[in-house]
Amino acid sequence: MTVLSLRNVHKNFGETSIIRGVDLDIHEGEKHAIIGPNGAGKSTLFHLISGRYHVSSGTILYKDEEIQNKTPYEINRLGLARSFQVTNIFPRLNVFENIRCALLWSHGYAYSFWQLLGRQQALNDNAMEVLQQIGLENRANYPAGELAYAQQRALELGIAVASGADLIMLDEPVAGMSHSEAEKAVQLIRKITQGKTLIMVEHDMNIVFDVADKISVLVYGEIIASDSPENIRGNARVQEAYLGEVVSGA
Amino acid sequence: MKTLVKKISPWIGYLLLLLLLPQFFDSVLAVSIFNQMAIAIVFALSYNMLLGQGGMLSFGHAVYFGLGGFLAVHALILIEFETLTFSIIYIPLVGGLFGLLAALFIGSFSTRKAGTVFAMISLGVGELIAASSLIFVSFFGGEAGVSGDRTYGPPFFGVEFFQNIEIYYLAAAWVFIATLFMYLFTQTPAGRMANAVRDNPERAEFIGYSARWVRFISFAAAGFFAGVAGGLFALNYEFITEENLNAVTSGRVLLMAYIGGLGYFIGPIIGAVVLTLMNSLLSNYTELWMLYLGILFVLTVMFLPRGFAGFIMMHQLAWTRGKLKSLALPYVKTGVPATVFLAICVALIELSHVEGEALHYLGLELSQDSGLTWALLLIAATAAFIATRKTLPQLRNAWIEANHMEDSSGEADP
Numbered sequence: 326m327t328v329l330s331l332r333n334v335h336k337n338f339g340e341t342s343i344i345r346g347v348d349l350d351i352h353e354g355e356k357h358a359i360i361g362p363n364g365a366g367k368s369t370l371f372h373l374i375s376g377r378y379h380v381s382s383g384t385i386l387y388k389d390e391e392i393q394n395k396t397p398y399e400i401n402r403l404g405l406a407r408s409f410q411v412t413n414i415f416p417r418l419n420v421f422e423n424i425r426c427a428l429l430w431s432h433g434y435a436y437s438f439w440q441l442l443g444r445q446q447a448l449n450d451n452a453m454e455v456l457q458q459i460g461l462e463n464r465a466n467y468p469a470g471e472l473a474y475a476q477q478r479a480l481e482l483g484i485a486v487a488s489g490a491d492l493i494m495l496d497e498p499v500a501g502m503s504h505s506e507a508e509k510a511v512q513l514i515r516k517i518t519q520g521k522t523l524i525m526v527e528h529d530m531n532i533v534f535d536v537a538d539k540i541s542v543l544v545y546g547e548i549i550a551s552d553s554p555e556n557i558r559g560n561a562r563v564q565e566a567y568l569g570e571v572v573s574g575a
Numbered sequence: 576m577k578t579l580v581k582k583i584s585p586w587i588g589y590l591l592l593l594l595l596l597p598q599f600f601d602s603v604l605a606v607s608i609f610n611q612m613a614i615a616i617v618f619a620l621s622y623n624m625l626l627g628q629g630g631m632l633s634f635g636h637a638v639y640f641g642l643g644g645f646l647a648v649h650a651l652i653l654i655e656f657e658t659l660t661f662s663i664i665y666i667p668l669v670g671g672l673f674g675l676l677a678a679l680f681i682g683s684f685s686t687r688k689a690g691t692v693f694a695m696i697s698l699g700v701g702e703l704i705a706a707s708s709l710i711f712v713s714f715f716g717g718e719a720g721v722s723g724d725r726t727y728g729p730p731f732f733g734v735e736f737f738q739n740i741e742i743y744y745l746a747a748a749w750v751f752i753a754t755l756f757m758y759l760f761t762q763t764p765a766g767r768m769a770n771a772v773r774d775n776p777e778r779a780e781f782i783g784y785s786a787r788w789v790r791f792i793s794f795a796a797a798g799f800f801a802g803v804a805g806g807l808f809a810l811n812y813e814f815i816t817e818e819n820l821n822a823v824t825s826g827r828v829l830l831m832a833y834i835g836g837l838g839y840f841i842g843p844i845i846g847a848v849v850l851t852l853m854n855s856l857l858s859n860y861t862e863l864w865m866l867y868l869g870i871l872f873v874l875t876v877m878f879l880p881r882g883f884a885g886f887i888m889m890h891q892l893a894w895t896r897g898k899l900k901s902l903a904l905p906y907v908k909t910g911v912p913a914t915v916f917l918a919i920c921v922a923l924i925e926l927s928h929v930e931g932e933a934l935h936y937l938g939l940e941l942s943q944d945s946g947l948t949w950a951l952l953l954i955a956a957t958a959a960f961i962a963t964r965k966t967l968p969q970l971r972n973a974w975i976e977a978n979h980m981e982d983s984s985g986e987a988d989p
């Protein structure tokens with residue numbers, strides 16, 4: 326079943342076209358990597374899907390519902406969660422609160438000002454579980470802004486997946502990490518996206534071929550190929566446009 | 576059980592303090608100051624729901640205080656003329672509901688954005704309401720304001736509120752309740768999301784929350800409690816004027832919250848107490864107290880960016896390690912010359928302010944015309960300043976020593 330589907334999506338910033346007619350289908354349970362050179366528009370595409378930007382034209386369907394004109398919070402409530410390329414956390418809240426906040430809506434608290442957080446056992450247990458999953462349980466009381474970089478990235482990931490969304494979008498989740506940190510993060514991503522649909526932007530081809538079962542290649546705002554990892558590896562156009570030495574070297 | 580005791584004991588202490596204060600200081604002046612403090616505490620706490628907890632810098636929070644106060648006085652008048660009959664103990668609630676109503680209306684557009692846009696709208700609305708208070712004379716009473724009488728209404732268990740001390744106990748009850756509810760608000764989903772939106776409104780939207788709604792709820796709650804404070808004001812003074820909702824009052828509550836410390840729930844309480852004391856006591860001694868208030872604000876912003884509460888909390892680590900004692904002597908060593916320096920600065924300021932006559936200051940009689948006095952003061956100020964600077968490194972070292980991490984890994988949870 327197709328969960329997310331983009332139809333002829335365009336995005337212009339003033340005169341410049343950044344996304345130039347993207348068609349893309351994401352199937353349920355798929356681990357879909359989006360690759361492409363810097364400035365190709367990968368993050369912009371994420372922003373369009375998640376509601377941060379509005380499309381210039383085209384439609385985006387999530388579970389058959391048009392979402393291209395919805396706000397980020399409306400889209401999130403439909404079960405689509407994302408992380409950001411540049412760490413985007415709540416710096417003055419502690420790590421536990423960061424995760425708990427990410428859980429609030431899906432636990433049905435909405436804007437409640439008549440329930441005390443300390444008494445919400447299920448919520449608090451769930452937040453602790455997520456902290457354990459992302460390996461930050463012994464940092465629960467630290468202000469998030471004071472964590473080390475790799476830990477902030479783990480928290481970034483945790484906020485995205487905490488709510489139990491069905492579709493998770495990760496924008497360069499391991500960028501800037503050391504090799505061993507990245508390895509750990511990839512294991513974490515595998516673990517926490519089990520049984521969910523994943524769209525991930527990633528530059529490291531080893532990770533992409535390791536995690537993804539489908540790859541789309543975005544170049545200058547257009548998807549030039551969308552296929553299984555093996556076929557992408559063999560695709561001459563992709564080789565030429567982007568992969569080149571990376572794949573032959575790998 | 577233990578955690579429950581730990582949670583409740585500060586509240587019991589707070590309640591006892593509120594109830595016992597007039598036992599220790601029972602002069603007319605003291606009680607009048609306590610009443611002002613009570614009003615200021617509720618007002619400053621409500622302001623911090625905006626700035627400290629919600630990241631909304633308001634220059635017009637007095638609007639909700641003042642409107643609540645005006646309606647409260649009108650309610651007193653209605654009680655007086657027996658149009659309404661209820662005990663005046665509920666007057667702060669009347670103020671609160673009107674503050675809430677005003678905040679619901681104004682917040683519906685002002686909370687769309689935080690930051691500069693919000694600040695400018697709050698300033699504009701503040702000016703607008705202050706200006707219209709001079710236009711709609713029947714409600715605001717023009718420059719004279721409106722006045723009522725709190726002693727009508729049905730007595731509350733025999734109390735008729737003729738005396739300020741009776742108002743104090745009523746105010747203390749309201750302060751306790753309002754403080755408790757404002758604290759509890761911080762522990763709810765809406766309260767916690769207010770912090771999240773303050774930190775990062777964008778990310779909040781990607782976890783399902785409309786930043787605008789979150790701000791709106793805090794704004795409405797802040798309006799309600801500002802109105803409660805306005806109602807307390809109405810009860811205490813039995814009159815209210817345009818001054819109580821204009822930019823000066825808005826500025827003062829910002830100062831209170833800031834000086835006390837925005838990042839801590841207790842901060843605005845400290846700020847309200849300190850500024851009320853300065854306001855009432857200092858103004859007895861000098862016409863220049865506003866100047867000192869300004870200097871205090873500038874010094875706080877520069878040296879204690881997290882306010883008095885932040886300064887106190889800074890010592891938590893040293894305290895848990897039992898190293899607070901090692902700081903005492905360095906504090907005294909720096910504190911004494913620093914205090915002397917400030918005292919001489921005050922002398923210089925006051926000396927340039929007196930006209931003709933001599934200045935009586937700390938038991939001294941200083942003459943403006945004596946060049947020698949000026950010279951001595953300046954020399955003493957310089958000496959005190961140098962002494963302060965000289966002792967500062969010792970204090971700094973002691974501080975580092977007291978807060979030094981023994982295990983360099985720093986793994987322990989704070």
Ligand SMILES: Nc1ncnc2c1ncn2[C@@H]1O[C@H](COP(=O)(O)OP(=O)(O)O)[C@@H](O)[C@H]1O
Nearest residue numbers: 338341343361362363364365366367368369370
């Ligand atoms: N808000 C914006 N306004 C103008 N140009 C933008 C904006 N956001 C992104 N761009 C441009 O769009 C292009 C694609 O950016 P981005 O989506 O971040 O690329 P990628 O994530 O693939 O590296 C870049 O050239 C960038 O400068």
Ligand SMILES: [Mg+2]
Nearest residue numbers: 367368369410
């Ligand atoms: Mg990018």
